[in-house]
Amino acid sequence: QVQLVQSGAEVKKPGASVRVSCTTSGYTFTQYYIYWVRQAPGQGLQWMGWINPNSGDTKYAQKFQGRVALARDTSISTAYMDLSGLRPDDTAIYYCIRDLAGRTLDIWGQGTMVTVSS
Amino acid sequence: DVVVSQSPLSLPVTPGEPASISCRSSQSLLYSNGYNYLNWFLQRPGQSPQLLIYLGSTRASGVPDRFSGSGSGTDFTLKISRVEAEDVGVYYCMQALHIPYTFGQGTKLEIK
Numbered sequence: 050q051v052q053l054v055q056s057g058a059e060v061k062k063p064g065a066s067v068r069v070s071c072t073t074s075g076y077t078f079t080q081y082y083i084y085w086v087r088q089a090p091g092q093g094l095q096w097m098g099w100i101n102p103n104s105g106d107t108k109y110a111q112k113f114q115g116r117v118a119l120a121r122d123t124s125i126s127t128a129y130m131d132l133s134g135l136r137p138d139d140t141a142i143y144y145c146i147r148d149l150a151g152r153t154l155d156i157w158g159q160g161t162m163v164t165v166s167s
Numbered sequence: 168d169v170v171v172s173q174s175p176l177s178l179p180v181t182p183g184e185p186a187s188i189s190c191r192s193s194q195s196l197l198y199s200n201g202y203n204y205l206n207w208f209l210q211r212p213g214q215s216p217q218l219l220i221y222l223g224s225t226r227a228s229g230v231p232d233r234f235s236g237s238g239s240g241t242d243f244t245l246k247i248s249r250v251e252a253e254d255v256g257v258y259y260c261m262q263a264l265h266i267p268y269t270f271g272q273g274t275k276l277e278i279k
């Protein structure tokens with residue numbers, strides 16, 4: 050079955066960077082976009098950007114421009130989210146999601162908790 | 168950014184009764200291809216969100232038919248014909264036409 054399995058929880062100091070991985074299985078990785086969304090503790094959902102795993106093209110929310118970079122490794126069907134210049138308000142669960150088509154976010158990863166604290 | 172507003176924010180429902188959630192967008196979500204780029208998700212406690220409805224009114228695979236989505240342009244509604252205990256959680260709508268894609272604040276459904 051289709052699965053998106055994310056890397057484990059991270060604790061980082063302010064100013065550091067973090068990489069979250071999203072390993073996919075059960076479908077052809079290059080056929081569907083991967084989205085990234087985050088959720089601060091007890092808060093709602095915030096779209097960060099997407100990557101086209103086939104071409105590597107990316108689109109980011111302006112809020113994160115310059116701090117976020119999405120990448121992929123097609124040889125291992127894995128997408129990555131790099132976030133730099135971490136601040137305490139970046140503390141959140143980060144989700145990767147498959148876009149089945151037409152921005153239909155049908156399969157979500159289990160989430161990765163990133164904590165930013167001095 | 169497009170503002171997406173949900174109401175109510177809290178929804179206590181008796182099992183077996185219907186429920187309805189409204190989602191309003193500050194800009195039209197109707198694209199020239201005739202589709203409305205509006206998704207509905209349910210986030211059960213401690214879980215990742217799951218897709219319920221996409222393109223405004225199409226049920227996702229495996230979603231019970233007691234869930235339905237309707238609306239066009241700026242006004243959308245999610246209806247549950249008969250609420251069951253497993254429907255407890257936070258419901259989010261999300262507009263996927265205007266970048267940055269944005270979510271509503273969430274509606275917490277609880278069982279009375």
